[in-house]
Amino acid sequence: MPPLIQRIVLVGTGLIGTSLGLALYANGFAGGITGIDQSRDEGLEALRLHSVSSLATDETRQRAALHEADVIVLAVPVLAILDWMARLAPLLRPHQLVTDVGSTKLAIASAAQRLCPGQFLPGHPMAGKEAGGAALAEATLFKGAPWLYTPLHATTSIEAEWREWTERIGAHTSDVAPARHDELCAWLSHLPQFVSTALSALLEDTFGDAPELRAIGGRALREMTRLGSSPFSMWRDVAHTNETAVAATLLALEQRLSHVRENLHTPELREEFRLANRFRKHSSP
Numbered sequence: 001m002p003p004l005i006q007r008i009v010l011v012g013t014g015l016i017g018t019s020l021g022l023a024l025y026a027n028g029f030a031g032g033i034t035g036i037d038q039s040r041d042e043g044l045e046a047l048r049l050h051s052v053s054s055l056a057t058d059e060t061r062q063r064a065a066l067h068e069a070d071v072i073v074l075a076v077p078v079l080a081i082l083d084w085m086a087r088l089a090p091l092l093r094p095h096q097l098v099t100d101v102g103s104t105k106l107a108i109a110s111a112a113q114r115l116c117p118g119q120f121l122p123g124h125p126m127a128g129k130e131a132g133g134a135a136l137a138e139a140t141l142f143k144g145a146p147w148l149y150t151p152l153h154a155t156t157s158i159e160a161e162w163r164e165w166t167e168r169i170g171a172h173t174s175d176v177a178p179a180r181h182d183e184l185c186a187w188l189s190h191l192p193q194f195v196s197t198a199l200s201a202l203l204e205d206t207f208g209d210a211p212e213l214r215a216i217g218g219r220a221l222r223e224m225t226r227l228g229s230s231p232f233s234m235w236r237d238v239a240h241t242n243e244t245a246v247a248a249t250l251l252a253l254e255q256r257l258s259h260v261r262e263n264l265h266t267p268e269l270r271e272e273f274r275l276a277n278r279f280r281k282h283s284s285p
Contacts, residue, residue, distance in 0.1 A: 013046035017075030018137035021051030143170030186245035200228025
């Protein structure tokens with residue numbers, strides 16, 4: 001029986017989209033992958049890297065590519081995913097699959113049930129870098145990374161085949177409810193990003209480009225501020241679509257920091273280090 005997935009459209013040829021194309025081709029995908037990106041330079045870089053086999057650069061070609069695709073992957077920020085879902089809904093043919101790589105899932109799952117029921121598989125590869133762009137793409141980006149799905153219906157044949165591909169490129173797939181996904185990611189992904197952003201912004205306000213920063217700042221500073229170079233466009237969308245969960249984690253951290261500040265000279269500080277050490281022991285691979 002021939003594979004169901006022979007033509008893929010990648011909407012978005014940044015870091016994730018281009019890495020996905022590279023990973024698919026590196027792991028045996030023999031079909032066509034068409035890239036769509038509002039940035040001409042990003043699309044051309046994906047084509048140069050052989051992440052995509054063609055580009056659809058105007059509306060006519062885009063409509064044709066989307067019509068012919070077996071799978072459409074929305075590899076753009078969350079608000080753009082929602083826009084594309086509304087745009088795609090009236091164009092979809094039966095048996096086409098639309099999936100995404102968005103960092104939040106509740107808003108996307110809700111829109112999918114309204115706009116394209118039975119044809120959308122919300123997904124989220126927990127992989128990336130602190131900076132984006134096709135030039136930084138790697139075929140191995142997803143190796144060993146979790147790829148979370150929030151399925152909205154019984155798995156179809158084409159969804160099963162797509163899941164097989166995400167595992168073939170090295171990801172570990174698992175299913176989770178959309179609300180639970182957003183709660184977990186608020187703690188495990190979104191909070192670290194906003195903490196790093198706030199710390200980096202505070203240091204910039206305090207020190208600017210003072211030479212002491214480079215002379216004295218070491219590994220701890222680099223590790224804590226690494227995420228500070230992440231693009232605003234992506235994290236704006238996370239903040240807008242997961243505001244309640246992110247705000248709850250930030251409030252919890254504010255309270256915990258106040259507790260630490262108030263106990264710098266008490267035995268409670270030792271207890272904080274004990275708990276932190278225990279967490280690191282449990283969470284280390």
